[in-house]
Amino acid sequence: MPCLCRNEENKEKDLGTNKQADAACLTLDRATIGDTLAVSRVEAPEQSPEWGRWLEEIGFVVGEPVRLMARAIPGGDPMVVRVGQSTFALRRVEAACISVKPIEAFAASSLDQVVLEAA
Amino acid sequence: MNEAVVHLYPSGPLMVLIGNPNCGKTALFNRLTGGRQKVANYAGVTVERKEGKFVTASGKTIRVLDLPGAYSLYPRSPDERITCDVLLGRAAGEKRPDLVVCVVDATNLRRNLRLVLAVKRHGLRCVVALNMSDLAAKRGIHLKPEALSAELGVPVVSTVAVQSNGIDSLLALLDGPEVWRAPLPPAGAGADAQASEQGEHMAVRRILQKLSLDDLVPHTPSDRIDHFVLHPVLGPVLLAVVLFLVFQAVFAWAEAPISWIEGAMAWVGGFVGGHLADGWVKSLIVDGIIAGVGGVLVFLPQILILFFFILVLEESGYLPRAAFLLDRLMGWVGLSGRSFIPMLSSFACAIPGIMAARTIGDPRDRLVTILIMPMMTCSARLPVYALLIGAFIPQREIGGMFQLQGLVLFVLYLAGIFGAVLVAWLLKCFTRAGRQVRPLMMELPSYHLPTARNIAIGLWQRAKVFVRRVGGIILISAMLIWFLSSYPVAPKDAEQSAIEYSFAGQMGKAMAVVFEPLGFNWQLSVALIPAMAAREAVVSSLGTVYSLSSDDEEASEKALSEHISASWSLATALSFLAWFVFAPHCLATLAAVKRETGGWTMPLIMAGYLLGLAYLAAFVTYRVALGFGLG
Numbered sequence: 001m002p003c004l005c006r007n008e009e010n011k012e013k014d015l016g017t018n019k020q021a022d023a024a025c026l027t028l029d030r031a032t033i034g035d036t037l038a039v040s041r042v043e044a045p046e047q048s049p050e051w052g053r054w055l056e057e058i059g060f061v062v063g064e065p066v067r068l069m070a071r072a073i074p075g076g077d078p079m080v081v082r083v084g085q086s087t088f089a090l091r092r093v094e095a096a097c098i099s100v101k102p103i104e105a106f107a108a109s110s111l112d113q114v115v116l117e118a119a
Numbered sequence: 120m121n122e123a124v125v126h127l128y129p130s131g132p133l134m135v136l137i138g139n140p141n142c143g144k145t146a147l148f149n150r151l152t153g154g155r156q157k158v159a160n161y162a163g164v165t166v167e168r169k170e171g172k173f174v175t176a177s178g179k180t181i182r183v184l185d186l187p188g189a190y191s192l193y194p195r196s197p198d199e200r201i202t203c204d205v206l207l208g209r210a211a212g213e214k215r216p217d218l219v220v221c222v223v224d225a226t227n228l229r230r231n232l233r234l235v236l237a238v239k240r241h242g243l244r245c246v247v248a249l250n251m252s253d254l255a256a257k258r259g260i261h262l263k264p265e266a267l268s269a270e271l272g273v274p275v276v277s278t279v280a281v282q283s284n285g286i287d288s289l290l291a292l293l294d295g296p297e298v299w300r301a302p303l304p305p306a307g308a309g310a311d312a313q314a315s316e317q318g319e320h321m322a323v324r325r326i327l328q329k330l331s332l333d334d335l336v337p338h339t340p341s342d343r344i345d346h347f348v349l350h351p352v353l354g355p356v357l358l359a360v361v362l363f364l365v366f367q368a369v370f371a372w373a374e375a376p377i378s379w380i381e382g383a384m385a386w387v388g389g390f391v392g393g394h395l396a397d398g399w400v401k402s403l404i405v406d407g408i409i410a411g412v413g414g415v416l417v418f419l420p421q422i423l424i425l426f427f428f429i430l431v432l433e434e435s436g437y438l439p440r441a442a443f444l445l446d447r448l449m450g451w452v453g454l455s456g457r458s459f460i461p462m463l464s465s466f467a468c469a470i471p472g473i474m475a476a477r478t479i480g481d482p483r484d485r486l487v488t489i490l491i492m493p494m495m496t497c498s499a500r501l502p503v504y505a506l507l508i509g510a511f512i513p514q515r516e517i518g519g520m521f522q523l524q525g526l527v528l529f530v531l532y533l534a535g536i537f538g539a540v541l542v543a544w545l546l547k548c549f550t551r552a553g554r555q556v557r558p559l560m561m562e563l564p565s566y567h568l569p570t571a572r573n574i575a576i577g578l579w580q581r582a583k584v585f586v587r588r589v590g591g592i593i594l595i596s597a598m599l600i601w602f603l604s605s606y607p608v609a610p611k612d613a614e615q616s617a618i619e620y621s622f623a624g625q626m627g628k629a630m631a632v633v634f635e636p637l638g639f640n641w642q643l644s645v646a647l648i649p650a651m652a653a654r655e656a657v658v659s660s661l662g663t664v665y666s667l668s669s670d671d672e673e674a675s676e677k678a679l680s681e682h683i684s685a686s687w688s689l690a691t692a693l694s695f696l697a698w699f700v701f702a703p704h705c706l707a708t709l710a711a712v713k714r715e716t717g718g719w720t721m722p723l724i725m726a727g728y729l730l731g732l733a734y735l736a737a738f739v740t741y742r743v744a745l746g747f748g749l750g
Contacts, residue, residue: 047555050195054560057190059230061320069342073351078446078559080349085227087563089443089456093556
């Protein structure tokens with residue numbers, strides 16, 4: 001699965017998380033089942049740009065805690081994902097749009113900063 | 120049940136319910152309005168419109184509209200577009216609501232609150248019903264409505280829609296004049312949607328942090344159930360067991376009510392016939408209308424039982440999991456797991472299945488699902504299968520375990536499924552859209568115990584819609600086919616059965632030329648005409664063609680089976696069975712497809728390809744059977 005992190009695009013969505021995005025590029029489809037992670041970026045594939053909005057609407061927004069719950073057999077597609085307080089079934093290509101990082105990387109300070117910027 | 124039509128409702132204030140899917144909005148609507156609901160379609164689109172009314176303690180009558188669930192006001196399906204249009208006052212024939220009740224799932228605030236803010240941004244007066252607050256408390260989410268109200272700037276009440284006194288605080292709020300007269304919030308600038316969206320996202324995060332609700336949810340009972348239900352090995356096994364039990368119940372439990380309905384229709388026919396003078400009026404009413412309507416009503420028990428299980432599975436939260444488990448399997452033929460629920464309904468009758476396809480957001484998936492639906496073996500095919508299998512397939516055990524007759528029936532079911540899979544696969548291969556990856560993004564809601572009240576209301580609505588939709592078309596086609604098979608009247612000294620002289624008989628003889636390569640004789644071809652009204656009419660019309668008049672239906676069926684086993688070859692019988700698996704013999708289904716797709720193109724394509732497939736299957740079956748010396 002190619003890494004989908006691209007810094008030059010979607011700057012307004014980055015919300016100051018560029019550095020972390022560079023450090024490790026893990027997408028949700030390759031996460032370990034049960035790990036608590038945080039969304040670091042949502043990036044839709046070129047041929048279906050509307051996915052970005054849709055994923056954000058159902059809760060995949062930067063900073064949101066996520067966890068891979070289960071994979072279907074055969075092939076690990078689709079997969080069950082917990083985001084915030086809801087559970088979704090996502091195809092692997094959908095999960096690949098969501099970059100994640102360990103939740104610790106999202107220190108409380110960075111969240112506060114995000115909130116302040118928005119305010 | 121109040122049967123009032125929509126324009127009879129008093130023009131009281133209009134309130135709409137809006138919320139994310141699975142937020143308990145429909146349960147709240149049921150609780151508010153009780154049975155006083157009217158289900159119809161929105162003008163010009165096939166999106167279900169549910170309106171009801173209720174009276175508050177001080178005697179105020181309020182109209183309520185239950186809008187389709189939506190994640191945002193950026194529509195991605197026809198359902199969501201309607202929600203958006205109604206809120207903005209753009210929907211044809213709909214008044215802009217006086218008050219919006221945002222139903223918010225208290226266990227799932229982040230996503231739900233964004234919708235509230237979006238509604239507020241569009242300058243609508245709104246109230247938040249914090250639903251499932253009991254469930255949230257159980258999960259350790261303790262939320263004060265007042266605190267949330269202070270943050271949002273709109274009234275917030277907590278509700279538990281599954282409990283009878285769970286909506287008292289909402290009713291009290293709606294009774295007072297304040298919420299209806301509150302100043303409209305300023306409408307945000309629509310131009311900068313992107314920025315306001317980001318702002319709303321931040322606002323929600325700020326609210327949640329302030330209320331200290333910003334964590335990932337801990338392990339819930341739902342997760343423990345999911346551990347088994349979504350297990351890679353146990354999950355599919357459980358699904359197979361559940362489906363097997365549902366089908367068992369559909370056939371076992373429906374037997375008694377079906378015989379009651381048949382008995383009642385026969386009695387009504389006899390009673391009415393006894394009070395009418397012989398002539399065309401009697402013939403039209405008894406043979407045309409009563410027999411035609413009865414022919415449809417006998418499917419009601421099976422449909423209701425299947426829908427009962429579907430509703431229970433849906434309410435409990437299992438169906439989305441079933442769709443998840445089957446997603447990959449359906450993906451191979453270019454469909455998604457979402458197509459599973461409509462296809463399940465089609466095993467009772469394709470019409471509710473076609474209507475259930477509305478839940479599929481992707482237009483291409485929805486169309487393909489509708490197109491392959493008629494190949495699922497519906498219950499109308501069973502009497503025909505039963506007649507032919509009884510007449511031609513010997514009662515023999517195979518391998519000491521299986522009945523040969525049962526095995527043939529199973530093969531017929533499989534043939535339908537195989538046909539559907541084949542067509543879906545071909546559509547995947549030969550259309551560009553078929554090869555694109557389409558989104559799934561399907562929510563798996565927490566498990567709930569289904570409530571009897573919601574199941575009963577759902578069942579009642581579906582039964583009503585089915586009888587109304589099917590009733591009209593069946594009535595018209597039953598009358599038309601009665602006319603074709605009764606006129607012109609046979610001469611007094613007729614030697615053959617009356618149907619042979621009628622238009623239907625003449626058409627059948629003309630059609631026999633076309634059907635000759637399939638091994639069908641003209642009697643069979645005649646019987647195919649009434650089958651257009653309802654598939655099982657083949658049995659009764661074969662009876663008419665072979666001029667077997669017997670009052671006792673069972674006896675006549677037995678005589679008929681002896682008759683056809685004497686006059687048809689086994690090859691003809693097998694070819695007829697193959698024809699019946701695929702042939703588009705149901706005008707009501709085609710009418711439903713026309714309604715759902717909004718034109719004649721799709722029903723014509725569907726009828727065309729099904730006819731082709733049926734002809735091919737019957738032809739191959741006949742030739743192969745002849746090759747084996749079964750002619």
